[in-house]
Amino acid sequence: MTHDPAVTTPDSAHSEDPALFSEFPPTSYEAWRQAAEKTLKGVPFEKRLITKTYEGIDLRPLYVRADTAELPHIKALPGLPPYVRGTSPLGFTVKPWAIAQELPYGSPAEVNAAARADLPRGQTMLNLPLDQATLAGLTPAYASPDLVGKGGMSLASVEDVLTLLDGLDLASLPLLIAAGVHALPVTALIMAAAQRLGVAPEQVQGCIGMDPLGRMVATGGLPMPLHFAYDQMAALTAWAITDAPQLQTILVRLDPYSNGGSSAVQDLAYALATGVAYLRAMQDRGLSVDQVAPKMRFSFAIGGQFFMEIARLRAARLLWAQVIAAFGGGAEAQKMVLHARTATWTKTRTDAHANMLRVTSEAFAAVMGGCDSLHISPFDECIGLPDEFSRRIARNVHIILQQECNFMHLIDPAGGSSAVETLTDELARSAWAMFQAIEAEGGMAASLALGTPQDQVAQTRTERFKAVAQRKDVIVGTNMYPNLKERPLVVRTTDSVALQAERGAALHKMRATADATVRDQALQSLAQAVALRSDLVPATIAAADHGISLSEIATILCSVGPGPRFKAIPAHRASEQFEALRAAADAFAATSGQRPTIFLAKMGPVAQHKARTEFATAFFEPGGFAVVGDQAFETPEAAAEAALAAEAPVVVICSTDDTYPTIVPALTGAIKAARPSTTVILAGYPADQVDAYKQAGVDDFIHLRANCYAVLARLQQQQGVAL
Numbered sequence: 044m045t046h047d048p049a050v051t052t053p054d055s056a057h058s059e060d061p062a063l064f065s066e067f068p069p070t071s072y073e074a075w076r077q078a079a080e081k082t083l084k085g086v087p088f089e090k091r092l093i094t095k096t097y098e099g100i101d102l103r104p105l106y107v108r109a110d111t112a113e114l115p116h117i118k119a120l121p122g123l124p125p126y127v128r129g130t131s132p133l134g135f136t137v138k139p140w141a142i143a144q145e146l147p148y149g150s151p152a153e154v155n156a157a158a159r160a161d162l163p164r165g166q167t168m169l170n171l172p173l174d175q176a177t178l179a180g181l182t183p184a185y186a187s188p189d190l191v192g193k194g195g196m197s198l199a200s201v202e203d204v205l206t207l208l209d210g211l212d213l214a215s216l217p218l219l220i221a222a223g224v225h226a227l228p229v230t231a232l233i234m235a236a237a238q239r240l241g242v243a244p245e246q247v248q249g250c251i252g253m254d255p256l257g258r259m260v261a262t263g264g265l266p267m268p269l270h271f272a273y274d275q276m277a278a279l280t281a282w283a284i285t286d287a288p289q290l291q292t293i294l295v296r297l298d299p300y301s302n303g304g305s306s307a308v309q310d311l312a313y314a315l316a317t318g319v320a321y322l323r324a325m326q327d328r329g330l331s332v333d334q335v336a337p338k339m340r341f342s343f344a345i346g347g348q349f350f351m352e353i354a355r356l357r358a359a360r361l362l363w364a365q366v367i368a369a370f371g372g373g374a375e376a377q378k379m380v381l382h383a384r385t386a387t388w389t390k391t392r393t394d395a396h397a398n399m400l401r402v403t404s405e406a407f408a409a410v411m412g413g414c415d416s417l418h419i420s421p422f423d424e425c426i427g428l429p430d431e432f433s434r435r436i437a438r439n440v441h442i443i444l445q446q447e448c449n450f451m452h453l454i455d456p457a458g459g460s461s462a463v464e465t466l467t468d469e470l471a472r473s474a475w476a477m478f479q480a481i482e483a484e485g486g487m488a489a490s491l492a493l494g495t496p497q498d499q500v501a502q503t504r505t506e507r508f509k510a511v512a513q514r515k516d517v518i519v520g521t522n523m524y525p526n527l528k529e530r531p532l533v534v535r536t537t538d539s540v541a542l543q544a545e546r547g548a549a550l551h552k553m554r555a556t557a558d559a560t561v562r563d564q565a566l567q568s569l570a571q572a573v574a575l576r577s578d579l580v581p582a583t584i585a586a587a588d589h590g591i592s593l594s595e596i597a598t599i600l601c602s603v604g605p606g607p608r609f610k611a612i613p614a615h616r617a618s619e620q621f622e623a624l625r626a627a628a629d630a631f632a633a634t635s636g637q638r639p640t641i642f643l644a645k646m647g648p649v650a651q652h653k654a655r656t657e658f659a660t661a662f663f664e665p666g667g668f669a670v671v672g673d674q675a676f677e678t679p680e681a682a683a684e685a686a687l688a689a690e691a692p693v694v695v696i697c698s699t700d701d702t703y704p705t706i707v708p709a710l711t712g713a714i715k716a717a718r719p720s721t722t723v724i725l726a727g728y729p730a731d732q733v734d735a736y737k738q739a740g741v742d743d744f745i746h747l748r749a750n751c752y753a754v755l756a757r758l759q760q761q762q763g764v765a766l
Contacts, residue, residue, distance in 0.1 A: 072107050079104070096351065097306040097503050100469050106461035114468045116361055121455050125364035127357050127467060129413045130378040134454035135445075140409075141416035142441045143168035143219050143382065147428060149192025149537040150545065151207040159210055161434060165442050168249065168416055169211070170219040171196055178223045178258070180266060180597030184547030192537035197546050198229065199592050200553050204236035213242045217249035219382065219416065221294055221342070224265055226253030227275045227583055228596040230292070235588035244287040250340045250382075252294020253279065256317050256487055260299040260496070261614075265606030266597070269488060274576060275600065276321065277328035280338050282580040284330075291380070293321055293339040300496070301344035302387050303612035304504030307355045311474030313496055314341055315362055316487040319478075322370060323486070336367050336376035344386040345405040345412075352405065353457050354466035356381055356412030361471050362478075383414040390425040391618040393625050394520025395532055398422035399436060406440050410450050411457045417441065425616060428535040488607075497610045504615065511617050512752035521618040522665045522751065525625070527638070550592060557590035565589035569599050620752050621665050624759060628667020631764045639762045642691035643672035644682040646698035646706050655697040655726035662745050663695075666755030667764075679706050683713035686721075692762055693722045695745070700729040703736070711740040722761060 080088050094102040111117050116125060122132030131137060144166050146157045158169060172195030176186035183191045183199055191197055198204070213236075222229040230251045237247055255272040259265050265272060280292045295317045297310045305313075318339060325335040341359065345352045364377040385405040390398050399422045406419045419440050421433035429437075445451050457463045484490040491497070510516040517523045554562075565586040572582035586596055632638045641663045645652040652675060660670045671689060676682035686694045694714055698706055703725070711723050725736060728746040736744075745754060759765045 182594035248289035263611035312477035352408035679710035
């Protein structure tokens with residue numbers, strides 16, 4: 044993917060080559076391609092060396108200077124519009140990215156303990172995911188228990204915030220809170236606690252982000268009309284402009300799309316369309332683009348395609364600068380603030396320690412792309428709550444990148460790479476075209492109502508799952524190279540019932556000790572502010588300060604009427620189908636005492652069967668099957684006798700296409716005659732003999748184009764393994 048200085052374009056002068064290469068004659072791209080095609084021995088160059096991506100972009104094996112010569116952004120400098128090379132002239136040398144590790148524990152006390160352990164050890168931003176009950180605006184006392192503590196911290200009162208911040212310096216600690224549609228009550232609780240701690244609003248920094256469209260995509264609806272959500276966003280943003288200048292109030296989260304399996308082009312288009320929807324809504328409510336744009340932060344999930352992910356963040360800044368310029372915004376407003384997190388989509392529950400390697404690559408790409416803050420997933424994130432060890436390993440990846448890999452001494456390290464610059468341009472162009480299509484449908488909300496983004500993501504997800512099923516997309520430890528002897532990790536989960544009881548008791552105690560008259564007055568003032576659409580933020584902060592809970596505030600804010608209902612995008616991970624197979628096989632082994640079994644009938648000498656023996660073993664083990672049969676056989680009769688003695692329900696014949704005509708009919712016939720229920724599979728797909736082998740009794744064929752997941756699922760069902 045990187046540019047080789049020794050490969051030049053025809054118009055490149057020899058004098059332009061670096062001195063290091065001066066003793067080597069320059070080689071043209073055409074000469075390199077001819078040499079490459081020669082090694083392919085007749086296989087088309089485009090078939091073997093061009094990689095098709097889910098973005099509709101063809102990845103080439105080599106990029107050269109001519110590819111970037113005419114790109115419109117190629118002469119951009121770091122810190123200058125269109126900010127493709129970063130929003131600061133000196134990059135990380137002045138301000139490194141914030142180490143924003145999520146602390147996903149259920150109670151404020153647990154989060155506080157984790158924060159007090161991690162902040163002195165490298166963490167620089169307090170990243171607080173909220174639980175599903177809080178995001179829904181529900182009191183923990185009466186919410187469904189499975190929502191309390193699910194996905195993050197239960198937050199109900201100003202006392203919770205005080206518990207959370209005990210021993211922490213709010214005045215110097217940036218916050219990152221994705222608050223969905225309830226950013227106003229969350230901000231009110233934070234600000235009420237800040238007042239009690241002696242921290243002025245102008246000292247509070249970071250982002251308490253409202254993202255109604257993102258919440259709608261994740262859940263399928265809102266608890267209030269979208270226009271009133273925008274009223275709250277405008278009120279909160281206007282208040283922050285004057286009272287909390289260091290606090291961002293709008294967060295455009297792409298996680299709901301990424302977790303659904305979206306492509307980089309789709310993410311970029313939806314980011315632009317959502318950002319534009321918020322800008323327009325704020326303009327309609329009297330705020331200018333120069334006021335609103337700096338109050339926005341964008342959050343991207345970073346996947347495993349290294350160069351594509353670098354290009355995605357660079358293209359995001361480029362496109363956002365273009366959008367803000369079109370709105371008439373100035374140079375400062377054109378700067379996009381980027382949060383990144385390593386993707387949930389790419390993480391596995393099987394062989395989970397491999398996630399350490401995945402997040403390292405993803406974090407590397409996020410940093411190369413110039414993120415402003417970053418969460419690196421602990422390796423056990425998709426299994427349960429991280430412990431101190433897994434948090435430490437993830438946090439140390441940041442520190443190694445900063446202090447051992449010297450990223451704090453670099454400015455746009457990807458800049459000038461022919462591959463990265465070309466991909467940046469291609470992504471930007473494709474995403475801009477998709478964004479314009481969304482605008483033609485009436486904007487992001489209208490497009491979501493029509494179901495267009497949902498259908499687009501579903502189509503990409505289907506393509507991804509198909510590629511995983513066929514093992515075109517390799518997931519180490521899951522659909523390839525599984526470790527059937529791995530020891531399951533300890534699963535740490537939140538005891539939602541106990542947590543609900545604890546949280547309910549704390550809330551009841553707070554209400555019992557509060558002055559009922561003062562509470563009633565605060566509730567009335569808030570209801571009046573909602574009705575009049577005025578002084579929303581001061582009234583909400585006052586209500587929080589007087590003991591009104593988040594759910595009570597949310598109830599009043601939602602009293603204006605029902606919200607829209609859209610089709611949600613379900614969250615998935617790429618490995619989940621194969622993980623289900625493994626879980627079923629493990630459960631079967633636990634109850635029956637042995638794994639479901641595959642018998643390999645290896646025919647002839649090692650050279651004859653080795654390739655397909657190894658292929659077959661790698662094919663069946665991802666389904667949790669025990670692959671048995673160490674002996675090779677000289678005759679079909681001997682192989683059939685051994686297979687029947689092993690009582691294996693599935694027999695796989697492994698040899699070569701040339702030898703199969705003399706082996707398959709006899710071997711299959713002997714097995715089927717003695718035990719008709721046995722499934723016989725042939726390793727390979729000799730196209731001209733397939734029908735004949737089926738006539739002889741072969742039930743299936745495994746080969747490079749086979750749907751591995753479908754075959755394994757079918758065999759599990761036949762053996763009574765499937766859950």
